Amino acid sequence: MFPTKNFKTIKGKHILSDLFIGRPLKMNIVDNKLLMIDKYEGKQITMIDLINTNKIERIANIGEGPNEFLNLRDITYNSKNNSLAFFDGMLRQVSFYKINEHKIQINNNTFHRKVRFNADCPYDIVAFGDYFLANGCFNAKQFALLNSKADIIAEFGVFPGDNTGVEVENSFFLKNQTTLCTNLDQSRFVAAGYFHDQLVFYRFENNKIIKVREYFSMNAKMVSRHTKDGNQDIYSSSENDETTRTYRMLYSTKEHIYALYWGIANKDFGKTGKVCYILKFDWNGNLKEGFKVNNLLKNIAIDEISNCIYAVTYPEDERESILMKYEM
Numbered sequence: 663m664f665p666t667k668n669f670k671t672i673k674g675k676h677i678l679s680d681l682f683i684g685r686p687l688k689m690n691i692v693d694n695k696l697l698m699i700d701k702y703e704g705k706q707i708t709m710i711d712l713i714n715t716n717k718i719e720r721i722a723n724i725g726e727g728p729n730e731f732l733n734l735r736d737i738t739y740n741s742k743n744n745s746l747a748f749f750d751g752m753l754r755q756v757s758f759y760k761i762n763e764h765k766i767q768i769n770n771n772t773f774h775r776k777v778r779f780n781a782d783c784p785y786d787i788v789a790f791g792d793y794f795l796a797n798g799c800f801n802a803k804q805f806a807l808l809n810s811k812a813d814i815i816a817e818f819g820v821f822p823g824d825n826t827g828v829e830v831e832n833s834f835f836l837k838n839q840t841t842l843c844t845n846l847d848q849s850r851f852v853a854a855g856y857f858h859d860q861l862v863f864y865r866f867e868n869n870k871i872i873k874v875r876e877y878f879s880m881n882a883k884m885v886s887r888h889t890k891d892g893n894q895d896i897y898s899s900s901e902n903d904e905t906t907r908t909y910r911m912l913y914s915t916k917e918h919i920y921a922l923y924w925g926i927a928n929k930d931f932g933k934t935g936k937v938c939y940i941l942k943f944d945w946n947g948n949l950k951e952g953f954k955v956n957n958l959l960k961n962i963a964i965d966e967i968s969n970c971i972y973a974v975t976y977p978e979d980e981r982e983s984i985l986m987k988y989e990m
Contacts, residue, residue, distance in 0.1 A: 663859065663879045666939055669952035674973065674986035678715060683983040686974050689963035690737045693764045696963060696972055699734045706734045709766060722768050729768050738789045741846040745774060747789035754779045756789055779812045791848040797840045799831035807871060818871050822860040823881040830888040836899035837886040843912035843919065850945050852919050854909035857882035861921060863947040875947030903929040915966045919943050922962050
């Protein structure tokens with residue numbers, strides 16, 4: 663779908679080799695600090711000062727008390743009010759904290775508010791200005807827009823390709839999972855498929871969600887199931903040799919959105935020479951540039967000021983990750 667043969671091959675270097683990194687779920691650069699959701703010794707976030715890389719902090723206590731989290735899934739930055747939103751997938755809540763004097767702290771002084779969500783949105787929830795975005799399957803639609811009280815006010819987005827089984831909503835979504843990413847002022851967002859290759863661009867204008875552009879060429883090659891155990895519904899999906907891992911994550915900057923793409927089928931994971939791609943788009947969905955990496959990256963964060971990519975990868979047979987830096 664994209665001209666990967668013309669992409670620039672970039673090589674990275676291992677940095678901060680003494681820093682223990684587990685399996686970061688999300689990376690974000692805010693105020694020259696690299697934030698990684700990575701549980702370690704009772705903390706959920708590793709924060710690295712990119713100006714002084716000797717300054718590393720572990721923040722965000724694990725727990726259910728004030729300013730604590732059980733299972734952080736996402737960090738979203740809002741450039742309009744200079745705040746961070748933390749989504750706790752286990753508590754089903756988003757907590758907002760102000761950034762004061764370029765200091766990222768999670769305490770009572772920086773706490774702004776939190777919003778709890780019910781089972782209507784069982785998957786990802788992302789702060790979106792005065793609203794929230796959720797992915798899932800909402801009356802056969804891909805996404806939901808929620809107000810500040812966590813009420814669903816709009817359902818939108820058509821699942822790409824084969825919609826067989828869409829009426830069994832939760833099971834269908836497990837097959838057609840997406841990842842969401844907003845731009846910095848939270849007026850636009852992009853969604854990308856984990857097992858299909860949909861990449862869709864939206865903007866929010868005059869209180870309406872408008873589709874800007876969409877790419878798609880491949881259905882998810884998975885089997886979804888819905889069974890019952892008494893009165894309980896059980897939803898599941900299963901992979902097979904043909905299941906292909908497509909987009910792994912999205913990352914936003916002021917002007918661009920970056921997509922990390924694998925495009926590797928399960929049957930090929932044992933082969934050597936695996937590569938991945940980083941695609942750079944403007945917010946209207948135009949491909950501006952592409953990069954090829956001769957390794958499988960798990961997570962990325964982009965520093966456009968320094969023109970570099972921070973990325974996490976790890977050998978398949980080891981538990982500890984490796985932090986890399988690539989010059990663009």
